[in-house]
Amino acid sequence: EAGVAQSPRYKIIEKRQSVAFWCNPISGHATLYWYQQILGQGPKLLIQFQNNGVVDDSQLPKDRFSAERLKGVDSTLKIQPAKLEDSAVYLCASSLDPRSSYNSPLHFGNGTRLTVT
């Protein structure tokens, strides 16, 4: 099966600019996650979608970050305006519906490396 697809692989922007990342999950996976991985740290959850609804966005800096999954498949994550501390790898992951499968491991894409200068 095809894995989680993300684009672009790399992005360099100046602070105060905006940027968007795209993710296509594994076919049939109802749950989609965006994680932020700062250099030297483990991934931290930003937002979780169940189909096209938000399950958890408690760690999303909503003053500058937004995400959507309008048709319950692809998702975009946007940062506007970017700050220096947003430099990180943004990882998208997907899993089967946790309500139907007690353990449904997360499958990760290769991520988008963002550098804010």
Place this chain on the structure above:
Amino acid sequence: GEDVEQSLFLSVREGDSSVINCTYTDSSSTYLYWYKQEPGAGLQLLTYIFSNMDMKQDQRLTVLLNKKDKHLSLRIADTQTGDSAIYFCAEKPGTYNTDKLIFGTGTRLQVFP
């Protein structure tokens, strides 16, 4: 609270066993996972263990869980240079409508010939 801790570095000789340790704080965690991350890549699921198990073996990988001490370890037998990567421990908190994972900071494993 939710917190996962790991040592930062481990260096082993090729052919030896590697043991990567992890401690977590959420006693209601249901599943615990080990992921591997190679340079420039995403996280690859290696193995997982259900919280009511003590041990799980999968080829060269052995996971040990001490639930009383909230300690998890990953043993890699016959470590190879291709095993060089960052290994993340992750816990799934004890809620039933989410697969949210809490990750540790990662352990960088370096294998030398």
